[in-house]
Amino acid sequence: MTQPPGQPPHGAFGAPHDPPPPGGGFGAPQQPPAQGGFGAPQQPPVQGGFGAPQQPPAQGGFGAPQPGYGYPQQPVPGPYGTPGPYGAQPGYGHPQQPPYPGGPGGPGPVPPSGGGPFKGRPALIVAAAVAGLLVVGGTVYAVTGNGGGGRKPVAQQSDDPRASGTGTPVNPGDGSGDGGADPENLNAGRRSGEAKVLWYKSAPDAPASGADAPGMWITSKTAVKAAYKQVFAYRVGDGDPAWAPITFPQKICAVTSQKSADDRIVVAYMNGTSDRAKCNQLREIDLDTGKQGWTATVADGGLFDSALSIELTLSGKTLMVGRSESGTAYDLDSGHKLYDKKKYGAACFPTAFAGGTDRLVEVASCAAGGSAEHDEISRLDPATGKVEWTRPIKKGWTVERTYSVDPLVVYLTNEDKKAWNISVLDDKGTFRSEVKVNEKFAPQCGFAILSRDLQGCQGVAVDANTLYLPTDVSGGGNEIVAISLTDGTAKWRTKSPTDESMYPVEVEGGRLVAYVRPSYDAGGRVVSIPTTGSAHPTTRLLQNPQHTADIEGGFYDGAVDWADGRFYVSSTRLTGSDDAKEKLMMAFGN
Numbered sequence: 214m215t216q217p218p219g220q221p222p223h224g225a226f227g228a229p230h231d232p233p234p235p236g237g238g239f240g241a242p243q244q245p246p247a248q249g250g251f252g253a254p255q256q257p258p259v260q261g262g263f264g265a266p267q268q269p270p271a272q273g274g275f276g277a278p279q280p281g282y283g284y285p286q287q288p289v290p291g292p293y294g295t296p297g298p299y300g301a302q303p304g305y306g307h308p309q310q311p312p313y314p315g316g317p318g319g320p321g322p323v324p325p326s327g328g329g330p331f332k333g334r335p336a337l338i339v340a341a342a343v344a345g346l347l348v349v350g351g352t353v354y355a356v357t358g359n360g361g362g363g364r365k366p367v368a369q370q371s372d373d374p375r376a377s378g379t380g381t382p383v384n385p386g387d388g389s390g391d392g393g394a395d396p397e398n399l400n401a402g403r404r405s406g407e408a409k410v411l412w413y414k415s416a417p418d419a420p421a422s423g424a425d426a427p428g429m430w431i432t433s434k435t436a437v438k439a440a441y442k443q444v445f446a447y448r449v450g451d452g453d454p455a456w457a458p459i460t461f462p463q464k465i466c467a468v469t470s471q472k473s474a475d476d477r478i479v480v481a482y483m484n485g486t487s488d489r490a491k492c493n494q495l496r497e498i499d500l501d502t503g504k505q506g507w508t509a510t511v512a513d514g515g516l517f518d519s520a521l522s523i524e525l526t527l528s529g530k531t532l533m534v535g536r537s538e539s540g541t542a543y544d545l546d547s548g549h550k551l552y553d554k555k556k557y558g559a560a561c562f563p564t565a566f567a568g569g570t571d572r573l574v575e576v577a578s579c580a581a582g583g584s585a586e587h588d589e590i591s592r593l594d595p596a597t598g599k600v601e602w603t604r605p606i607k608k609g610w611t612v613e614r615t616y617s618v619d620p621l622v623v624y625l626t627n628e629d630k631k632a633w634n635i636s637v638l639d640d641k642g643t644f645r646s647e648v649k650v651n652e653k654f655a656p657q658c659g660f661a662i663l664s665r666d667l668q669g670c671q672g673v674a675v676d677a678n679t680l681y682l683p684t685d686v687s688g689g690g691n692e693i694v695a696i697s698l699t700d701g702t703a704k705w706r707t708k709s710p711t712d713e714s715m716y717p718v719e720v721e722g723g724r725l726v727a728y729v730r731p732s733y734d735a736g737g738r739v740v741s742i743p744t745t746g747s748a749h750p751t752t753r754l755l756q757n758p759q760h761t762a763d764i765e766g767g768f769y770d771g772a773v774d775w776a777d778g779r780f781y782v783s784s785t786r787l788t789g790s791d792d793a794k795e796k797l798m799m800a801f802g803n
Contacts, residue, residue, distance in 0.1 A: 402760040407736065408801045410761055411779065412452025416440055416797035419787035426797065428468040429783045430500050431776040432476045437500050438783055438798050439465050444480060445797070446503055449779060452800065456503030466492035469525045469532065470668055473545060474570070476500040479525055479532050481511075493520040495534070497548065507548030514539040514555070518562075524666060528568030528595035538562035540575070542598060552598040561589060565665035569618035571595065576612045576667065579605075588612045590623065592642060602642035610634070614658060615667045617675035620645075620698060624670075635680070637698045648680065649701040650694060655685035657716065659770070659785065671773065672716035674725060679704060679744065681717040681725055693717055693727060693742065695749075707742050707749045711735065715751075718775050720744065726754070726775050731762040739780050739801075755780055757801050768796050778802060 399410040417440055424441040435455040437446045442464050446455040463483035472478050479497050483490045497506035511520045514536050524535040532543045540563050542551040554563045561579035573595040580586045588606040614624040621638040635648040656673035674681040680696040690709030697704050709715035715729045724741040731737040736757030742749050757765055770786045783798040
């Protein structure tokens with residue numbers, strides 16, 4: 214993971230203190246590779262392994278992460294202890310390259326257009342976001358100056374006739390009207406040994422300023438994708454529409470990146486189009502049927518705590534909605550409010566959340582702007598919000614990402630030191646280990662403008678005892694390094710089978726599944742790597758067609774997934790370009 218280029222660490226979850234400086238921060242996209250492809254390499258990271266350790270036990274490590282990920286507000290404190298977490302030593306996370314290129318997950322310059330999976334977003338979008346922040350500040354005062362009185366969330370059944378989720382789709386978003394067969398016959402030039410293009414979908418029209426296409430959810434039956442104001446569903450095998458597209462009154466502004474155990478998600482959309490419009494309308498959706506359940510309106514918190522921007526996190530049957538300085542939990546089954554997470558202690562404001570099957574993690578920004586400024590990590594009971602433990606982080610360090618919630622693996626940055634660190638906590642919140650590998654790593658992490666997206670990274674995988682990270686290279690194949698969560702040292706490393714970069718996707722059945730991005734003369738490939746034993750060769754699971762490599766490599770800021778022997782790639786941002794029909798989603802299989 215390379216440190217984020219030129220972007221200081223962002224501060225609290227969207228805390229509206231001083232206007233944040235532009236920045237890339239912790240998981241910002243890296244510099245695009247010469248080629249489009251699933252994980253364009255970033256700028257050379259500030260080397261220095263995954264992070265210098267912090268002070269012991271009370272130490273809890275959380276080393277030096279790179280500069281903040283999005284638009285930082287006031288510097289957020291961090292791991293307990295001395296400089297470099299754990300002391301003044303330069304430590305592994307001590308970046309060598311100045312200002313923010315490089316650490317794990319650090320973003321880099323953005324390509325002018327197009328780009329493959331794991332690529333950065335256009336500078337124009339960032340500029341627009343910065344301009345938006347200024348408006349946001351004014352809006353917060355104007356709209357939430359009542360000290361927090363806002364409408365309470367109201368759960369109700371959806372009655373929007375435009376989004377029934379039933380019937381024959383009029384426009385499935387692929388230009389074929391009824392989802393019909395592949396109009397381009399992408400399998401015509403397929404060579405022996407190459408996988409099939411199962412299906413390929415074009416994106417719906419987007420405004421000239423661009424639009425988000427967040428999330429991608431795969432079930433045993435459907436592949437579901439959000440884009441601008443709609444949610445589309447396709448049958449996994451043939452790409453035919455699974456249910457009618459759901460159309461929202463305004464643009465989609467947040468989604469639950471993960472689905473529930475019973476294949477449901479929650480989507481948030483704006484309540485209007487003005488500068489004061491908020492991302493506060495929630496709707497629950499069943500991924501297999503398209504049935505829409507409860508709806509709710511997210512209330513504002515206090516001053517500086519508006520629902521202008523929110524983050525949605527699932528943990529079991531609990532949906533946590535994170536605002537800039539607080540969170541509200543809802544019951545996923547009914548949409549009823551469960552509890553609020555608000556300011557506590559010495560001016561500690563909850564700023565971000567991360568969730569898993571039965572885990573909910575909260576990151577808070579404390580005493581912002583003061584001498585005691587720091588971050589804190591807490592583990593909560595998802596059902597009740599009860600705090601199970603809290604771990605303060607040393608001053609100067611910001612918790613930017615969680616690479617895993619169970620086990621808890623966190624990535625931190627230190628803006629002043631231009632440093633980053635990756636640390637592991639046990640079930641009691643005690644520091645367990647930190648990454649000690651002196652290497653440039655490059656997981657792919659998305660943008661978070663007004664908030665900290667703790668779970669917004671791809672290209673990194675974790676199992677019970679091992680962290681899998683891709684190294685960063687410029688021109689040539691990279692490596693995946695398996696790092697022990699027990700002592701932070703490298704267990705083994707495997708080189709990409711081609712001259713293109715390889716990225717972890719997930720761990721399944723004792724093997725690591727990884728994606729190798731396409732090149733000019735070959736499609737991408739999906740490979741498996743045994744996680745145990747003394748040898749760790751790559752075994753090809755899918756070889757995507759060479760003649761569709763340009764399409765595969767051109768998915769802008771792409772998301773990828775591997776499920777039931779099929780590989781999926783989709784765009785997460787639409788540019789709004791009229792030059793050609795934009796790509797939305799593509800599936801490969803044997």
